[in-house]
Amino acid sequence: xxxxxxxxxxxxxxxxxxxxxxxxxxxxxxxxxxxxxxxxxxxxxxxxxxxxxxxxxxxxxxxxxxxxxxxxxxxxxxxxxxxxxxxxxxxxxxxxxxxxxxxxxxxxxxxxxxxxxxxxxxxxxxxxxxxxxxxxxxxxxxxxxxxxxxxxxxxxxxxxxxxxxxxxxxxxxxxxxxxxxxxxxxxxxxxxxxxxxxxxxxxxxxxxxxxxxxxxxxxxxxxxxxxxxxxxxxxxxxxxxxxxxxxxxxxxxxxxxxxxxxxxxxxxxxxxxxxxxxxxxxxxxxxxxxxxxxxxxxxxxxxxxxxxxxxxxxxxxx
Amino acid sequence: xxxxxxxxxxxxxxxxxxxxxxxxxxxxxxxxxxxxxxxxxxxxxxxxxxxxxxxxxxxxxxxxxxxxxxxxxxxxxxxxxxxxxxxxxxxxxxxxxxxxxxxxxxxxxxxxxxxxxxxxxxxxxxxxxxxxxxxxxxxxxxxxxxxxxxxxxxxxxxxxxxxxxxxxxxxxxxxxxxxxxxxxxxxxxxxxxxxxxxxxxxxxxxxxxxxxxxxxxxxxxxxxxxxxxxxxxxxxxxxxxxxxxxxxxxxxxxxxxxxxxxxxxxxxxxxxxxxxxxxxxxxxxxxxxxxxxxxxxxxxxxxxxxxxxxxxxxxxxxxxxxxxxxxxxxxxxxxxxxxxxxxxxxxxxxxxxxxxxxxxxxxxxxxxxxxxxxxxxxxxxxxxxxxxxxxxxxxxxxxxxxxxxxxxxxxxxxxxxxxxxxxxxxxxxxxxxxxxxxxxxxxxxxxxxxxxxxxxxxxxxxxxxxxxxxxxxxxxxxxxxxxxxxxxxxxxxxxxxxxxxxxxxxxxxxxxxxxxxxxxxxxxxxxxxxxxxxxxxxxxxxxxxxxxxxxxxxxxxxxxxxxxxxxxxxxxxxxxxxxxxxxxxxxxxxxxxxxxxxxxxxxxxxxxxxxxxxxxxxxxxxxxxxxxxxxxxxxxxxxxxxxxxxxxxxxxxxxxxxxxxxxxxxx
Numbered sequence: 001x002x003x004x005x006x007x008x009x010x011x012x013x014x015x016x017x018x019x020x021x022x023x024x025x026x027x028x029x030x031x032x033x034x035x036x037x038x039x040x041x042x043x044x045x046x047x048x049x050x051x052x053x054x055x056x057x058x059x060x061x062x063x064x065x066x067x068x069x070x071x072x073x074x075x076x077x078x079x080x081x082x083x084x085x086x087x088x089x090x091x092x093x094x095x096x097x098x099x100x101x102x103x104x105x106x107x108x109x110x111x112x113x114x115x116x117x118x119x120x121x122x123x124x125x126x127x128x129x130x131x132x133x134x135x136x137x138x139x140x141x142x143x144x145x146x147x148x149x150x151x152x153x154x155x156x157x158x159x160x161x162x163x164x165x166x167x168x169x170x171x172x173x174x175x176x177x178x179x180x181x182x183x184x185x186x187x188x189x190x191x192x193x194x195x196x197x198x199x200x201x202x203x204x205x206x207x208x209x210x211x212x213x214x215x216x217x218x219x220x221x222x223x224x225x226x227x228x229x230x231x232x233x234x235x236x237x238x239x240x241x242x243x244x245x246x247x248x249x250x251x252x253x254x255x256x257x258x259x260x261x262x263x264x265x266x267x268x269x270x271x272x273x274x275x276x277x278x279x280x281x282x283x284x285x286x287x288x289x290x291x292x293x294x295x296x297x298x299x300x301x302x303x304x305x306x307x308x309x310x311x312x313x314x315x316x317x318x
Numbered sequence: 319x320x321x322x323x324x325x326x327x328x329x330x331x332x333x334x335x336x337x338x339x340x341x342x343x344x345x346x347x348x349x350x351x352x353x354x355x356x357x358x359x360x361x362x363x364x365x366x367x368x369x370x371x372x373x374x375x376x377x378x379x380x381x382x383x384x385x386x387x388x389x390x391x392x393x394x395x396x397x398x399x400x401x402x403x404x405x406x407x408x409x410x411x412x413x414x415x416x417x418x419x420x421x422x423x424x425x426x427x428x429x430x431x432x433x434x435x436x437x438x439x440x441x442x443x444x445x446x447x448x449x450x451x452x453x454x455x456x457x458x459x460x461x462x463x464x465x466x467x468x469x470x471x472x473x474x475x476x477x478x479x480x481x482x483x484x485x486x487x488x489x490x491x492x493x494x495x496x497x498x499x500x501x502x503x504x505x506x507x508x509x510x511x512x513x514x515x516x517x518x519x520x521x522x523x524x525x526x527x528x529x530x531x532x533x534x535x536x537x538x539x540x541x542x543x544x545x546x547x548x549x550x551x552x553x554x555x556x557x558x559x560x561x562x563x564x565x566x567x568x569x570x571x572x573x574x575x576x577x578x579x580x581x582x583x584x585x586x587x588x589x590x591x592x593x594x595x596x597x598x599x600x601x602x603x604x605x606x607x608x609x610x611x612x613x614x615x616x617x618x619x620x621x622x623x624x625x626x627x628x629x630x631x632x633x634x635x636x637x638x639x640x641x642x643x644x645x646x647x648x649x650x651x652x653x654x655x656x657x658x659x660x661x662x663x664x665x666x667x668x669x670x671x672x673x674x675x676x677x678x679x680x681x682x683x684x685x686x687x688x689x690x691x692x693x694x695x696x697x698x699x700x701x702x703x704x705x706x707x708x709x710x711x712x713x714x715x716x717x718x719x720x721x722x723x724x725x726x727x728x729x730x731x732x733x734x735x736x737x738x739x740x741x742x743x744x745x746x747x748x749x750x751x752x753x754x755x756x757x758x759x760x761x762x763x764x765x766x767x768x769x770x771x772x773x774x775x776x777x778x779x780x781x782x783x784x785x786x787x788x789x790x791x792x793x794x795x796x797x798x799x800x801x802x803x804x805x806x807x808x809x810x811x812x813x814x815x816x817x818x819x820x821x822x823x824x825x826x827x828x829x830x831x832x833x834x835x836x837x838x839x840x841x842x843x844x845x846x847x848x849x850x851x852x853x854x855x856x857x858x859x860x861x862x863x864x865x866x867x868x869x870x871x872x873x874x875x876x877x878x879x880x881x882x883x884x885x886x887x888x889x890x891x892x893x894x895x896x897x898x899x900x901x902x903x904x905x906x907x908x909x910x911x912x913x914x915x916x917x918x919x920x921x922x923x924x925x926x927x928x929x930x931x932x933x934x935x936x937x938x939x940x941x942x943x944x945x946x947x948x949x950x951x952x953x954x955x956x957x958x959x960x961x962x963x964x965x966x967x968x969x970x971x972x973x974x975x976x977x978x979x980x981x982x983x984x985x
Contacts, residue, residue: 060884062778064698066709068879072868073861080860096841097853101731102719106857108764109718115768119898121884122695122777127898130772134765135906142757145731149750153738158731158850217885222872294910305754312738312746 002093008255009094013083016240020082020232021045023239023275028203030279045232049225057221060121070117071219071226074110078230081106082237086161086244088263089252090168095161100148103160104141107193107237110230111137118215129214132290136192136199136211139297144189146304150182150311151245160241164248175246178315181307183246188300190238192293195231197282199293202231236271243270319379323396325368326404326451327381332361333443340436347426351419354436358443359415365447366408372401376821380453387456393515395453398821399586403450403578406666409804410570410673411443414563417677417797420790421563421684435475439564441468446575454515455504462500462579466493469572472564473556485555492552496542500579503535507587519587529590536583537599543576544632547606548943553629554613558621558689562680565621569628570673577635577665584643585826591647593745600640600748604755606633611762612911615769616935618691618900620679623770624672627715630759631668634730635661637752641733642827644745651829653736656844658827659819659834660729666815667722667808671714674801678708681790681798682774686783691900693781694774700787703795705775710802712771714809716764720858722808725842727760728852732844762907769903778894810858813842901933908935916941 025045032039041047059067084098098106115130152158154176155166175183192199195212204210205217216227244251250266252259288296336357343350378397386392396404425432445465452458470493474486508514511522524532538549545553557565584595610630617623638661645654681704682697683689698705714721734756737749779785789795808815817835824830834844842852873879884892908917916936923929961972 057879058882059879061881062696062884064776066698066776068873069865069869072865076861076864080857096847096851097856099850099852101728101850102724102852102857105717105719105724105728108716108761109713109861112713112716112718112764112768116772116776119768119772120776121892122894122897123884123886123892124896124898125885127772127777127903130768131898131903131906134768134903135910138758138761138765138907139910141761142754145757146750146754149735149753152735153750156738157848158735159848162848290906291909301754305751308750308754309747312750313743 004255005091005093008089008260009083009092012087012089012092013079013094015087016082016233016236017079017229020229020236021049023236023271024232026272027235027275027279027282030276031282034279034283045228049229052225052228053222055221057223059220059223060218062122063120063218066113067117067120067218068223070113070120071223071230073113074117075226075230075233077106077110077113078233078237081110082233082240084160085237085240086164086251087240087267088260089255090161090164091252091254092161095159099158100152100160100163101145101158104145104148107234108137108141110234114215114227118218121218123218125214125217129211129217132211133215136293136297139294140189140192140300143185143297143300143304144193146301146308147182147186147189150178150304150307153308153311154178154315160245164245164251165253167245167248168251168253176311176315178307178311179246181303181310183242185300185302185304185307186242188296188303190242191281192297192300194235194238196278198285198288199296201287239271239274240267243267243274319372319375319377319396322368322371322375322401323379323381323394325364325371326396326447327394329361329365329368329404329408330444330447330451332357332364333440333447335440336361337437337440337444340433340440343432343436347432350422350426350432350436354440355415355418355422358418358440359412361440361443362408362411362413362415364408365404366412368396369401369403369405369408372396372404373398373818373821376824383457390454390456390514392457392460393453394448394451394457395516396451398825399578399581400450402662402666402819402822403574404447406574406669407443407446407450407571410567410669410801413673413677413797413801414567415797416800417680417794418563420792420794421561421680423791424684425561430475434471435561438468438471439567442472442564442567442572446571449575450578453517455508455519456514458579459497459501459504462497465572465575466490466497469560469564469568472560472568474559475561475564476559482559485552485559488552489556492542492549496539499535499539499542500583503532503539503583506532506535507583516582516587520589524588524590526590526592529588530592530595532588533584533595536580536588537595537602540576540580540583541602541636544573544580544636545606545629546602546632546636547609547629548939550606550610550629551937551939551944554617554622554625554937557625557628558619562621562676562683565624566673566676566680569625569676570669573628573632574665574669577632577639577661580639581826591643593644593647593742596640596642596644596647597745597748598640599636599643600752603633603636603638603640604752606630607637607759608633608755608762609914611759611766612907612914613937615762615766615904615907616915619689620682620691620694620770620774621676621689623691623766624675624679627763627766628668628672630763631664631672631715634727634756634759635664635668637661637756638664638726638730638733641730641749641752644740644749645733645736646827648740648742648745650736650739651827652831652833652845653733653739655823655827655829655831656729656736657733658823659816659831659844660726660733662819662822663729663812663816664723664726667714667726667805670801670804670808671711671723674707674711674798674805675715677794677798677801678704678711681794682787684790684794685787688781688784691770691773694779694784695777695894695897696775696779697784697787698775700779700784701789704790704798707795707798707802708775709771710805712767714805716767717760718764720806720809720854720861722805722812725809725812725852725854727756729844730756732850736845765907769900773898773900773903777897780894780897806858810854811839812852812854813839816842816844914938
């Protein structure tokens, strides 16, 4: 049993890595269609990764060893964080390695090295990107933690598998008010953290507007591939967090084959829907000025805090 | 247990010996690094051993010293709590003892007084060890003053600069106001206990108002020493003024002695807990953490930045202690123990990484003579080992897994998340708000240390002497490396260390955390496995495996990385002064949190040349707290001046009147 469970956990981790480019391609394709373009094929991100991995990696004369180490740390940290979120089933041992605070910590670790790598070459772009990224994340991280704390306090556990199990066991058809607040807060945070419109634009290289792209400007070859892949993984991570924790329908609780298949089908459908919603949002919204972002994220923090307070005041003991 | 007591005594003796030996340095400057610093390090090592002995063995050992006043002998005692702090003092002193010989070498040729440096460093360590060992209020206060005074002389060591003298005076003043509060607190306890020994105070039954008075005095006094907001303004002045290895001792260890004092008096001696106290400690801790990190972000002087970050970390420690009092008072012993362990863990962590970072700042100062971040850059390539160790410190202090800072912050969060068990609705909603503050603090701290490491160690050198920096001597690297390895060990093996802390919680709270260590060294489960678990060794294994595969497997052979120029947008190649500066890095945060600072920003256009930009960020605590107090004192002093007529007979008259008044009161 234990061996199977760890094998499944490994499989789930591989599934995360395999599916992440697909989600990115799906969002990109839909967005293009919504903007009356034909868009790149659905599988284009895979081609891009393959191309980048087979190309030569180059780095600036001024870059240090940290520049080379950072892509691996960033990728592993994001991948590990993603693998700890239940994708198909809740009965996996990986969930015990990292609870939701550790997941936030791992994301913070990846961001720390991303920002440092950006500053390593010593160009103005890198510093700008690092400064903005740390600024945005400093405001987004508390909002994210508050949102997940609401769930954790309801389920009396910070372990995401337990949170999902709790949701399934109590079988609530109606979302609680605290959940709605937390969900709204977490959606805003997810937009900011994954670098989507209205906070950042993933498809621009215009120096005044970019955050994430400014940080990876100096990367090439396999290093760039890892950086892009981890950005796609991060999108998938937040997608799964929203899809499986707030709407846990269909997720397997054991390791039976049928249940796993059902879990896979349901999570694919949920992520496709979320991706579609993201594409619509990115089409109808415009990017904000950088100094409007604090208002946006303060709203997220406020919503998350309201969720937490409405939980501790209204729902405890009921 | 007596072995621990003996070795603690030996450590104190060695510290005194190193102080005495430094008299030799007046004749022979080399003896400071060949004799005094090694003995100092040895004292640290012995203290560490004594502390570990006390922690592992448990139990209590006491002794009465043949010193002190005839009717008031000095008593010392070693138990688990003092053992923990003995080890904290010992480990940082050991690192400083190893690091010191390289660092003080540059003073040998200078005009600075070496006997003063070595002598007061030894006395400083003696004072700290005695505070932790003291078992009566008399010895405690003597040791406390010894610690404060000797560190004053170390702060004023570079007395050529007026700023240092001012900082040192402010430090002396604040240390004494704090000391006075502590003394009064002991007075309250002693009057109920009938004696100055801690045993008597422990058995005293205090009424709630008097217990609150004693608590307030202790919180004020120890909080002053710990640099809690709004009493913190002296700390970022004084700590950077001392030589760097002393800064490491002051920030890394002396602040912990204040935490020890608070725990000893509030948890052990007063022995009551009320939720109002918990709320006060939690609130002050939260405000300190947030303000500390925000001010740290805006500093460009590396050592000042580190000092402000000490305010932040002490805030986090006190948040943990506040939660512990809160849960304890509400009858949730286990949760109180979780919060208490979190606070202790962070105490140890902060000693390690702040010591490490100050030693790193000292290494930069040693090889470049520079404290200003705006002139640094590219140091990682000049000083790779210092860079690696400094990076370890930065990751640890930013509370990122798998290093040690993360574990204590995780535990604090876990304790805060159990707030749903509290009965009162107000507390239930207050504790999560504190958790939100802690989350914001953590995120800002990581922004702050990205700024520090990115600006100082990465990119290109911003000045000529930094471009020509040389690696520091081996001894300095070993001192830093030791602390860096400990940072990693405490991050990867938290369960083992929490098992070690069990004796302290059992002694202070009468409660251990059996659940935390019940599932083997791989899993940390403070409350229950279903509630929360963290597999720190596995996280570290995954990260280091990934890094190893990436660097060794992918980076070898014909897959080596080729060098080229940085992307220059088709214009001039990037130069050092095109890089983002430390000021620019913090600008977005300065703008968003602008109301909390006192900011003066001016741009003056110039006839020929670029416009001049001036930015001055001042601490609001000065205007809101320090200056009004200073003005009130000054006004009161002017009133008192009226007594001063210059006539001796009138002075004698005043003395007589006072005497009569006192006799009347006493009778």
